[in-house]
Amino acid sequence: MDDEKLLADTTAAILRGAGFDAKPVYGGWQAVETARSFEPDCLLTDVKMPEMNGIELALVISKMLPATTIVLFSGQAGITDLLDDARDNGYEFPLLAKPVHPLALIERLKDLTRQK
Amino acid sequence: MKKTVLSTELFGKESVFTETGKNFLAAIIASSEDAIITKDLDGIITSWNEGAHRIFGYQAEEMVGQSIRRLIPEELQHEEDAILAKLRAGERIRHFETTRVRKNGERFPISVTISPVKDDSGVIVGASKIARDITERRRAEENRFRLAAIVDSADDAIISKDLNGIVTSWNKGAQRLFGYLEEEMIGQPILRLIPEELQYEEKEILEKLHAGEKVEHYETTRLSKNGDLLQVSITISPIRNDAGKVIGASKIARDISGRKKMEFLLVQAEKLAATGRMAAAIAHEINNPLASVLNLIFLARQSSASREEIQEYLGTAESELERVSHIARQTLGYYRDNASPCEVHLHDLVQNVLSVYRTRLQSHNIVLETTFNDLRRIKVRPGEMIQVLSNVISNAMDAMPLGGSMSITVAPTKKVDRDGVQITVRDTGGGIPREHLDKVFEPFFTTKGNLGTGIGLWVANQLVQRHHGQISISSSTEPGASGTTVSIYLPFGSFEGTTAKPNGAQRDN
Known part of the structure; x- marks a missing residue:
């Protein structure tokens, strides 16, 4: 999930190529709607987005689908405050820094889903 | 008639003076401001003029x-003994300063x-x-x-100096500050303290003083x-x-080197913070386009990709990289040469700042309206102006x-007979309460709680100056019509060697 459509699309294409069933979405509300029916094992989401930021989305999805693993994906350092807020609320999400090499991303996601 | 009596008292019947001469002297004595009293060698008063009446009552x-001792306080009675002794020896006592008592009991300083x-x-x-009341003189002396x-x-x-700029007084503080002793400076021109290139200031100062x-x-x-x-x-x-x-x-001159140094450090600190933001x-x-490029190259390298797909992936990657280099050119480029002024269109700088804040504007649902009407380039330090603009726009x-x-407008303007460019940034936010408006240019004043450093506008003001x-600000908190407008005026020719008068920020409501 990324409001940068190109990034969401290419990431989904790469993950499909790696054997994942990946769906790109481009906004928080769309992500919630899609997740309801799609019930993903994993949600990879950007942090700085309009309407709903990645952490707000992560909190909504965690409550809705507790089994879903959530990974944050951000290109900006200044989001530690947001992460701290989430931690205070009892949620801790792994964070990947943009840009990340596709192979590293695939490895990370495989690790996270294998843990289950 | 009284005068004649007085002259007889004073000079005796067998005086060497003619009657007219005696009358003259009597008139002088009668009209004297000072007390003029005569006494014999036992201290018994023999004459008493109008001045004596006024002073002693x-x-x-x-x-x-009566004895003159009536006028002398108890503890000073010994003075009269000494005075009489001196008189008997034919000596004169000049300007003897002591204390005497008036009829109403009041003691006062006197010179006799x-x-x-x-x-x-x-x-x-x-x-x-001859006695003179020196109460006033003493008071004036004490004041002095x-x-x-x-x-x-x-x-x-x-x-202090005269109107020709010659020093007439010099205190210890001046000695400490400037290093010259009083005797080195009195009578010297004040220009000695003014650096050569600022000597025109003295002329302007003297003109103001004359007025x-x-x-x-x-x-x-x-x-x-x-x-x-x-x-x-x-x-x-x-x-x-x-x-x-x-x-x-x-x-009155005060050393503000320490304060200036502190201000300089604060400006540097805010520059760092602004650069960080x-x-x-x-x-x-x-990072977003870079992430996309990594993805696109990865996809293009996959063996399953068709030739057309590879072309498409690489083409998109290319345009993403162009986007990155555009942003780098627009923003980072200016930060590098921020010391030297150069000619720019101010609206270009506005757009550079906006290009950075574009996503933030969108995500905050802020509708942007720009009117650029500045055809002429203006010489500024672009790095500093970008900082001013980014402060005002992010506020x-x-x-x-x-x-x-x-809404952001950039338009030519004329102010104080000088052509310049005016940038106006207007928002429809909640506005700044009147009691805060006076303080927004002060250092460490912030309305943003922990998120603000309180020096953004203060630094912006310094840089504009x-x-x-x-730079001026006006604001309204009236519901439905609230908002803040910041106007920045920059004159042409600021870096052409002309010296403009320093001007403070202005606030209006």
């Missing part, structure tokens, strides 16, 4: 025939001159005493000493004895004589967390 009838009076044969028969003590104990340099105007808290540079340049704040006020004519000036915004803008964004509209421009 006794009438002549009350005093003639007592001379022996001889008869025709040269024998001392008595004394004349007190003022002098205040001036000397002041930390500030306090100097009776005051110069307040003027911040400038002065030269100390050992050649150090001092940052000082000076206040100069005209000194007038009794007739109201300006005859000179007093000058800018860098964070730039990072977001650059406007912060004022509208729930969305709104921001360095361009000899003006």
